[in-house]
Amino acid sequence: MPPGPAHASCSSSSCLGARILTSCLAALGAALLSACSTLPDSHRWGQDVGLPTWQRVGGAAWQAVKNPAFWAPLAAAGAMQIDNWDHRVSRWARSETPVFGSQSNAGDWSAYLRSASVVAGWASILLVPSGPIDEDWLIDKVQGSAVDIAAAESAIEFTSGLQRLAKRGRPNGYIYPSDTSMPSDHTATAAVYNAIAAQNVQLSGVTPSLQTAADFSLGALTVATGWARIEAAAHFPSDTMVGSAIGDFFANFLTKSFLAPANASDRRVAFASLPGGEELQVQIRF
Numbered sequence: 001m002p003p004g005p006a007h008a009s010c011s012s013s014s015c016l017g018a019r020i021l022t023s024c025l026a027a028l029g030a031a032l033l034s035a036c037s038t039l040p041d042s043h044r045w046g047q048d049v050g051l052p053t054w055q056r057v058g059g060a061a062w063q064a065v066k067n068p069a070f071w072a073p074l075a076a077a078g079a080m081q082i083d084n085w086d087h088r089v090s091r092w093a094r095s096e097t098p099v100f101g102s103q104s105n106a107g108d109w110s111a112y113l114r115s116a117s118v119v120a121g122w123a124s125i126l127l128v129p130s131g132p133i134d135e136d137w138l139i140d141k142v143q144g145s146a147v148d149i150a151a152a153e154s155a156i157e158f159t160s161g162l163q164r165l166a167k168r169g170r171p172n173g174y175i176y177p178s179d180t181s182m183p184s185d186h187t188a189t190a191a192v193y194n195a196i197a198a199q200n201v202q203l204s205g206v207t208p209s210l211q212t213a214a215d216f217s218l219g220a221l222t223v224a225t226g227w228a229r230i231e232a233a234a235h236f237p238s239d240t241m242v243g244s245a246i247g248d249f250f251a252n253f254l255t256k257s258f259l260a261p262a263n264a265s266d267r268r269v270a271f272a273s274l275p276g277g278e279e280l281q282v283q284i285r286f
Contacts, residue, residue: 044129044136044137044140045128045129045130045140045141045144045200045203045204045259046130046140046141046142046144046145046147046259047130047136047140047143049140049143049144049146049259050258051258052257052258057257059256060252060253060254060255060256060257061253061257063252063253063256064248064249064253064256067248067252069244069245069248069252070248070249073241073242073248074242076238077237077238077242077245078238080236080237080238080241081238085237086236086237087171087236089230089236090171090230090236091171093230093237094172094230094231094232097231099227099228100228103231103232103233104232106228106229106231106232107228107234109224109228110186110228110229110232110234111186113190113228114186114189114225116221117189117190117191117193117194117218117222118189118193120194120197120218120221121148121152121193121194121196121197124197124201125141125145125148125200126141127200128144128200128201128203129204130144144259147254147255147259148196148200148251148254148255148259150254151192151196151250151251151253151254151255152189152192152193152196152250154250154254155188155189155192155246156185156188156189158188158246158250159183159184159185159189159246160185162182162242162246163179163180163181163182163183163185164180166181166182166183167179167180168182168236168239169181170233170234171233171234171235171236172234175234181236182236182238182239182242183239183242183246184226184229184235184239184240184242184243186225186226186228186229186234186235186243187222187225187226187229187239187240187247188243188246188247189247190222190225190226190244190247191222191225191243191244191245191246191247191248192248192250192251193247193251194218194219194221194247195218195247195248195251195252196251196255197214197218198214198215198218198219198251199251199252199255199256199259201214201215222244222247223244225240226240226241226244227240
């Protein structure tokens with residue numbers, strides 16, 4: 001007996017999801033594998049982790065806020081409240097399920113896409129240049145990983161806190177817990193790990209074309225996760241947009257505060273030259 005429409009839709013949506021995952025992870029891998037063995041400033045990733053100055057924290061917060069990946073989803077979420085478009089789009093998406101074919105399939109794919117985002121984040125941590133594999137490599141990887149993990153956990157916990165405060169009901173009303181629709185935790189998790197991966201690609205000093213490909217692919221992975229949650233009737237569109245903004249903010253803020261290389265004046269003080277032309281230096285990290 002030939003498969004019915006539901007089976008055909010499920011098959012086509014599975015192929016689409018597989019293509020999304022393949023293209024995103026391929027772009028990330030190509031970008032990071034093309035980088036040198038160290039960062040553009042000849043430092044190793046994770047080497048410069050330390051307590052930042054208040055000035056640097058403020059600058060990192062401003063850069064995270066002015067990033068379009070933060071403010072654009074928030075603006076769109078606000079616009080969705082006009083004329084009840086938030087509910088209209090939600091009703092259409094969960095009824096038609098144009099991408100994933102069914103609500104159950106969309107729910108499954110939202111979990112797959114979120115997991116793929118986590119994999120992308122950790123792959124970027126392992127592949128970002130930290131020099132030759134030795135004791136220093138391990139120390140730097142641990143330091144850099146601690147920053148990225150802190151960013152991810154901060155975004156996830158902040159999302160959970162907002163859910164408890166907002167107590168917004170889900171579109172279908174029966175996914176437990178039923179009052180945690182705003183914001184979307186799946187989308188926030190995907191966004192923070194994809195933004196971490198994008199930051200690590202940027203720190204690697206890859207070519208602009210590879211950076212653009214990685215940014216686009218990772219952003220598409222976040223959008224796909226959010227849309228899957230909408231088709232699954234688990235969240236309204238604005239819930240996923242706010243979740244995306246939260247994830248992007250924490251990834252960029254903590255990365256730029258603690259992980260991005262500091263200015264040279266913040267790192268070291270050079271002393272007098274030694275016989276033979278060598279220079280004695282003392283390195284101080286703040």
